Amino acid sequence: xxxxxxxxxxxxxxxxxxxxxxxxxxxxxxxxxxxxxxxxxxxxxxxxxxxxxxxxxxxxxxxxxxxxxxxxxxxxxxxxxxxxxxxxxxxxxxxxxxxxxxxxxxxxxxxxxxxxxxxxxxxxxxxxxxxxxxxxxxxxxxxxxxxxxxxxxxxxxxxxxxxxxxxxxxxxxxxxxxxxxxxxxxxxxxxxxxxxxxxxxxxxxxxxxxxxxxxxxxxxxxxxxxxxxxxxxxxxxxxxxxxxxxxxxxxxxxxxxxxxxxxxxxxxxxxxxxxxxxxxxxxxxxxxxxxxxxxxxxxxxxxxxxxxxxxxxxxxxxxxxxxxxxxxxxxxxxxxxxxxxxxxxxxxxxxxxxxxxxxxxxxxxxxxxxxxxxxxxxxxxxxxxxxxxxxxxxxxxxxxxxxxxxxxxxxxxxxxxxxxxxxxxxxxxxxxxxxxxxxxxxxxxxxxxxxxxxxxxxxxxxxxxxxxxxxxxxxxxxxxxxxxxxxxxxxxxxxxxxxxxxxxxxxxxxxxxxxxxx
Amino acid sequence: xxxxxxxxxxxxxxxxxxxxxxxxxxxxxxxxxxxxxxxxxxxxxxxxxxxxxxxxxxxxxxxxxxxxxxxxxxxxxxxxxxxxxxxxxxxxxxxxxxxxxxxxxxxxxxxxxxxxxxxxxxxxxxxxxxxxxxxxxxxxxxxxxxxxxxxxxxxxxxxxxxxxxxxxxxxxxxxxxxxxxxxxxxxxxxxxxxxxxxxxxxxxxxxxxxxxxxxxxxxxxxxxxxxxxxxxxxxxxxxxxxxxxxxxxxxxxxxxxxxxxxxxxxxxxxxxxxxxxxxxxxxxxxxxxxxxxxxxxxxxxxxxxxxx
Numbered sequence: 001x002x003x004x005x006x007x008x009x010x011x012x013x014x015x016x017x018x019x020x021x022x023x024x025x026x027x028x029x030x031x032x033x034x035x036x037x038x039x040x041x042x043x044x045x046x047x048x049x050x051x052x053x054x055x056x057x058x059x060x061x062x063x064x065x066x067x068x069x070x071x072x073x074x075x076x077x078x079x080x081x082x083x084x085x086x087x088x089x090x091x092x093x094x095x096x097x098x099x100x101x102x103x104x105x106x107x108x109x110x111x112x113x114x115x116x117x118x119x120x121x122x123x124x125x126x127x128x129x130x131x132x133x134x135x136x137x138x139x140x141x142x143x144x145x146x147x148x149x150x151x152x153x154x155x156x157x158x159x160x161x162x163x164x165x166x167x168x169x170x171x172x173x174x175x176x177x178x179x180x181x182x183x184x185x186x187x188x189x190x191x192x193x194x195x196x197x198x199x200x201x202x203x204x205x206x207x208x209x210x211x212x213x214x215x216x217x218x219x220x221x222x223x224x225x226x227x228x229x230x231x232x233x234x235x236x237x238x239x240x241x242x243x244x245x246x247x248x249x250x251x252x253x254x255x256x257x258x259x260x261x262x263x264x265x266x267x268x269x270x271x272x273x274x275x276x277x278x279x280x281x282x283x284x285x286x287x288x289x290x291x292x293x294x295x296x297x298x299x300x301x302x303x304x305x306x307x308x309x310x311x312x313x314x315x316x317x318x319x320x321x322x323x324x325x326x327x328x329x330x331x332x333x334x335x336x337x338x339x340x341x342x343x344x345x346x347x348x349x350x351x352x353x354x355x356x357x358x359x360x361x362x363x364x365x366x367x368x369x370x371x372x373x374x375x376x377x378x379x380x381x382x383x384x385x386x387x388x389x390x391x392x393x394x395x396x397x398x399x400x401x402x403x404x405x406x407x408x409x410x411x412x413x414x415x416x417x418x419x420x421x422x423x424x425x426x427x428x429x430x431x432x433x434x435x436x437x438x439x440x441x442x443x444x445x446x447x448x449x450x451x452x453x454x455x456x457x458x459x460x461x462x463x464x465x466x467x468x469x470x471x472x473x474x475x476x477x478x479x480x481x482x483x484x485x486x487x488x489x490x491x492x493x494x495x496x497x498x499x500x501x502x503x504x505x506x507x508x509x510x511x512x513x514x515x516x517x518x
Numbered sequence: 519x520x521x522x523x524x525x526x527x528x529x530x531x532x533x534x535x536x537x538x539x540x541x542x543x544x545x546x547x548x549x550x551x552x553x554x555x556x557x558x559x560x561x562x563x564x565x566x567x568x569x570x571x572x573x574x575x576x577x578x579x580x581x582x583x584x585x586x587x588x589x590x591x592x593x594x595x596x597x598x599x600x601x602x603x604x605x606x607x608x609x610x611x612x613x614x615x616x617x618x619x620x621x622x623x624x625x626x627x628x629x630x631x632x633x634x635x636x637x638x639x640x641x642x643x644x645x646x647x648x649x650x651x652x653x654x655x656x657x658x659x660x661x662x663x664x665x666x667x668x669x670x671x672x673x674x675x676x677x678x679x680x681x682x683x684x685x686x687x688x689x690x691x692x693x694x695x696x697x698x699x700x701x702x703x704x705x706x707x708x709x710x711x712x713x714x715x716x717x718x719x720x721x722x723x724x725x726x727x728x729x730x731x732x733x734x735x736x737x738x739x740x741x742x743x744x745x746x747x748x749x750x751x752x753x754x755x756x757x758x759x760x761x762x763x764x765x766x767x768x769x770x771x772x773x774x775x776x777x778x779x780x781x782x783x784x785x786x787x788x789x790x791x792x793x794x795x796x797x798x799x800x801x802x803x804x805x806x807x808x809x810x811x812x813x814x815x816x817x818x819x820x821x822x823x824x825x826x
Contacts, residue, residue, distance in 0.1 A: 077700065078699075078700050079700050090698070093695075094692075094694075094695040094698045094699055095695065096687075096688050096691040096692055096695060096696075097691065097692075097816070098687075098691055098811070098812050098813070098816070099684070099687065099688065099691065103684055103688075106681070106684065107684060107685065107688050107696075107699055107701075108699050112681075138812070140811075140812075269811075270807045270808035270810075270811045271808070271811060
C-alpha cells in the first residue's frame with residue numbers, strides 16, 4: 001500500500017508520550033494514505049486514545065513529528081486540528097441533550113453561520129451521505145445511532161480531509177454498522193482519509209486497507225487486514241494465543257430463580273424509557289442474555305430487578321419463588337440476588353473507598369459483620385481473595401476504587417458479587433472496557449457458576465459476547481422485551497432486526513419459556 | 519374604587535415587581551451557565567446601599583445606579599473566585615455572600631441612615647402617555663422600570679437567539695462536553711456571575727432610589743430569596759419569571775391595600791399570600807417534568823475542573 005513516492009495525508013514519525021508511571025506511546029510511526037481507511041488496532045490501554053489525542057491536538061507529544069500533507073506541523077489544539085481538516089468522532093459523544101441537532105452542530109463548529117442556513121446544510125449533507133437526521137429535533141429524543149450521525153455530520157460539514165472514528169460501532173446495531181460502512185466507503189471514494197480505531201477484528205477486515213497494531217504503547221505490527229485472519233490479528237493485538245473459553249452444555253435446569261411477570265414501569269427520568277409489559281423467566285443453571293442498543297430500557301429493567309426502583313405490583317418480580325416487587329435491594333439480596341451494575345464508579349463501587357471497604361458494601365450480610373461490628377480480618381481476607389482470583393491489578397486492597405482502570409475495577413466488582421454465592425446473578429455489560437484475556441476469564445467464571453445451578457442474566461450490547469456464553473437470548477427495544485430464543489436458533493441478523501423494535505408481541509416461544517407462557 | 523385608584527394600584531404593582539425582575543433575570547442567566555449563586559439577597563443589599571451613597575454624594579441617580587452595579591459585581595467576584603477558581607461549594611459560598619452583604623451594607627450605610635434624596639421621577643413618553651388609561655398605565659414610568667422590561671427582552675434574545683446564549687446554555691447543560699468542544703467554561707461562568715450581580719445590584723438600587731428613596735438596613739426584605747425561588751419555579755424561563763414577578767408584585771400591593779382598607783384578617787397570614795400564591799401558580803403552570811428537564815441547566819451547582 002504505502003509506496004515510497006505516494007504522499008501520505010497524515011504521517012506520524014517516532015511519537016513518544018510519557019505520563020507519570022506509564023509510557024503511553026513509545027516511538028510510534030504510522031502513515032494514513034489519502035482516501036485510505038487505516039485501522040488502529042489494540043486492546044484497552046495499548047495507547048490508541050493517547051495517540052488519537054495527539055493527532056487531534058488535545059495532548060502534545062514529548063518527542064516525534066507529525067506530517068500533514070507532507071509538511072511538518074505542530075497541532076496546537078482541537079480547533080487548530082479542525083482548521084487543518086481533521087475531524088473526530090468521539091466514542092463518548094459531546095452532545096447536549098436539551099439542545100436541537102442544529103444547535104449542537106453549531107456549537108461544534110468554528111464558523112457555523114446562522115442556524116437556519118446551517119440546518120439546511122445539515123439536511124443536505126446528511127442525505128448525501130445516507131445519514132438522515134432532522135436538524136430541528138432535540139438530542140435527548142435520538143437513539144444512540146442517530147446521535148452518532150449527528151457527530152459524523154458535524155465533522156463532515158467542515159470538509160475534513162481526515163476523519164478519526166473512535167470505536168464507532170460499539171453502540172450500533174449490526175444493520176446500522178453496515179450503513180455506517182457504506183458511508184465511510186463513500187467518503188473514501190471522495191478522497192477523505194479515515195483513521196478507524198477499533199478492537200473488533202471482523203469489522204477491520206471488512207473495511208480497512210491498512211492496519212497498525214499497538215500493544216503496550218508500541219507498534220507491534222503493520223499489515224493489510226484483508227490478508228489476515230481474525231485469529232492472526234487478535235494474536236498480534238494481545239501478543240499471545242487467544243484464550244478460549246470452555247463452553248459446557250447446560251445441564252438440568254433448576255426451579256425459576258427470577259420471574260418477571262407483566263412488568264411495566266414508567267421512567268422517572270423524562271428522557272428515560274418506560275418498560276412495557278415485560279415477561280422473563282430465568283431458571284437455575286442457565287445464562288440468559290439481553291441484547292439491545294443502549295438507552296432502550298436496560299437501565300430501567302436492571303433497576304426494577306435489582307430493587308433500586310421498587311415497583312407497585314408485588315408479583316411483578318419474584319426471586320427464588322418469593323414475590324419481591326416492592327422490596328428494596330437489601331431484601332432482594334437477602335433472597336439470593338447478586339448484581340453487577342452498569343455504572344462502575346458510583347453504583348458498583350464507591351470511588352473514594354478502598355477495595356476492602358467496597359467488599360464490605362455488599363458482603364456485610366455474609367459474615368463480615370458480627371454484632372454490629374465489622375470483622376476487619378474477614379473483610380480484608382475476602383478482598384485479598386477477590387484480587388487474587390480475578391487478577392485485579394491494583395497497588396493493594398487499600399487502593400481507592402477510583403484509582404483502578406475501568407477493566408480492573410470491573411473484574412473486582414464481578415469477583416465481589418460472585419463471591420456472595422448467589423442464586424441469581426445479574427450482570428450489566430460485564431466485559432465493557434475489559435481486555436480480551438480478562439474478558440475470557442470473566443466469561444469462564446460466569447459459565448462455571450451457572451453450571452453449578454446459578455441463574456444468570458447478562459445485559460450487553462456486544463452480540464458476540466452474548467452468542468459466546470448465553471443459553472438463551474432476547475432483545476430489549478423501546479422498553480419491550482422480544483421473544484426469548486435458544487442460542488443456535490437465532491442469528492445476528494434476527495437480533496439486529498429486533499433491536500430496531502421490529503418484533504411481534506408473540507408469547508416468548510422457545511425453550512424453557514413455553515411451560516410458563518400459558 | 520375609582521378608576522384613578524385602580525390605575526395607581528396597577529402602577530404600584532409594576533413598580534414593586536422591578537427589583538424582582540432585575541434580580542431574577544440576572545440569577546437566571548447565572549444558573550443557565552450552571553452556577554448556583556445563593557447570594558442574591560446580599561448583592562441586592564450591597565447594590566441598594568452603594569446606589570444610595572452614590573446618589574447622595576454625587577446628586578446623580580445615574581451615578582448611583584452605576585455604583586450599585588459596580589459594588590455588587592465586586593462582591594460577586596469573591597464568590598466567583600471561591601467557587602469557580604478554587605472550587606468551593608457553591609451553596610455554602612452563596613449563603614456566606616448573603617450574610618456578608620447584609621453585614622457590609624449595614625456597616626457602610628450607617629452614616630447615611632436618615633438621609634433622603636429625591637427619587638427617580640416618572641418619565642412620561644410624549645404622545646403615548648396622553649392616551650387615556652393606557653397612557654398612565656404603560657407610558658408614564660421611571661426609566662429603570664423601562665430598563666427592566668428591556669432587560670427581559672434582552673435576556674430572552676441573548677439566551678435563545680444569539681450564539682453567546684447558545685454557548686452559555688451548553689455550558690450549563692454539560693460543562694464537560696462544552697470544554698471538550700473548546701469553550702472556556704470558567705471564563706464564561708465568571709462573566710455570567712458578574713452579569714447576575716450587576717442585575718441584582720440594580721434591583722437593590724431600585725429599592726433605595728425609587729421605591730422608598732432612602733437607606734434602611736435590610737431594606738430588601740428577603741426579595742433576593744424570592745428572586746431565587748422565582749427562577750426555579752419559573753423553570754428557568756424568562757417569560758415565566760416576568761409572570762411570577764408581576765404576580766408577586768400584585769399580591770403585595772393587594773395586601774397593602776387590604777390592610778389600608780381595614781380588612782380584619784390576620785395581617786401576618788395575609789403577608790404570606792404573595793409568597794404562597796406565586797409559588798403555587800408557577801408550580802401549576804410548570805407541571806410537565808419533560809419540559810422542566812428541557813429548560814433546567816443539568817450542570818447546575820456542579821463544580822468544574824478541566825482535567826487536561
